[in-house]
Amino acid sequence: MRSVKATFKKQIKDLMKNISVLVQFIIFPVVAFVMTELIARGDDNIPDTMFTTMMAAVFVGMSLIPTVAGIIAEDREKKSLRFLVMAGVKPTSYLLGIGGVIFIASLLPATAFSTIGGFWGVEFWVFMSVMMSGVVASILLGSTIGIFSKNQQAATGLAMPIAMVLGFGPIAAGFNEQVERIFSIFYTQQLNVVIDSFYTISGYHSEIALWQPFAIIWGNVAVLTVLFVLAYTKKGLKG
Numbered sequence: 001m002r003s004v005k006a007t008f009k010k011q012i013k014d015l016m017k018n019i020s021v022l023v024q025f026i027i028f029p030v031v032a033f034v035m036t037e038l039i040a041r042g043d044d045n046i047p048d049t050m051f052t053t054m055m056a057a058v059f060v061g062m063s064l065i066p067t068v069a070g071i072i073a074e075d076r077e078k079k080s081l082r083f084l085v086m087a088g089v090k091p092t093s094y095l096l097g098i099g100g101v102i103f104i105a106s107l108l109p110a111t112a113f114s115t116i117g118g119f120w121g122v123e124f125w126v127f128m129s130v131m132m133s134g135v136v137a138s139i140l141l142g143s144t145i146g147i148f149s150k151n152q153q154a155a156t157g158l159a160m161p162i163a164m165v166l167g168f169g170p171i172a173a174g175f176n177e178q179v180e181r182i183f184s185i186f187y188t189q190q191l192n193v194v195i196d197s198f199y200t201i202s203g204y205h206s207e208i209a210l211w212q213p214f215a216i217i218w219g220n221v222a223v224l225t226v227l228f229v230l231a232y233t234k235k236g237l238k239g
Contacts (some may be wrong), residue, residue, distance in 0.1 A: 007097025011071070015101060017085045021067055025105055028059040029112035052117035054171050059109055060134040061188040062167025064102065066159040068142025071098055073155030076146070101138045105109055106135045123198050126210070130194045133217045138166075140224040143144050144231045187220040 073078035110131040117125045149155035173180035183189040190213035
């Protein structure tokens with residue numbers, strides 16, 4: 001537990017110094033707010049939640065995966081892990097500390113997205129649950145990429161194409177049924193599905209069962225956990 005706390009504190013300090021990463025936790029809610037107020041609110045043909053859903057998916061997919069991968073790859077490249085190991089920090093504690101910081105930091109933009117989308121009461125808790133479930137999936141995926149990458153540049157090169165597909169795929173799915181069917185198996189797409197399910201929560205008719213998107217998301221988490229364990233077993237966190 002002390003090792004996790006030590007890594008947690010270290011990562012908070014590193015995060016506060018990294019302006020480019022901090023901006024990513026702010027910019028997507030800001031874009032969602034501006035586009036919602038300037039475009040969606042004034043057009044009856046555009047749902048008020050449209051840009052919230054888009055930017056939330058982009059944040060979870062495109063922002064978090066490269067961030068986590070870059071953090072781990074940078075520590076490997078700079079040999080920081082060797083000093084942590086010498087200080088008694090186990091690799092599992094290191095990963096829990098990194099993931100914990102990113103998870104907690106993601107609560108702020110998730111809450112902002114919920115406020116912008118007007119999700120209150122039960123809808124708030126459902127939205128936060130699906131958002132943070134997606135965050136867990138992205139942390140696992142980013143960690144796996146970071147473990148496999150020799151340096152930060154390699155991590156970014158591998159993470160960005162994957163992140164862009166997962167982040168922007170749900171946007172394309174909103175305009176193309178075939179793309180929607182393809183992306184229905186990915187966790188970032190389930191944000192759209194959950195928000196559609198709010199019609200049921202509000203008393204309107206919907207064919208969407210709320211348990212289905214969560215089943216898909218945690219199915220993704222299970223698969224990504226297996227991939228992470230395999231990557232960790234093969235590569236470890238040797239700096």
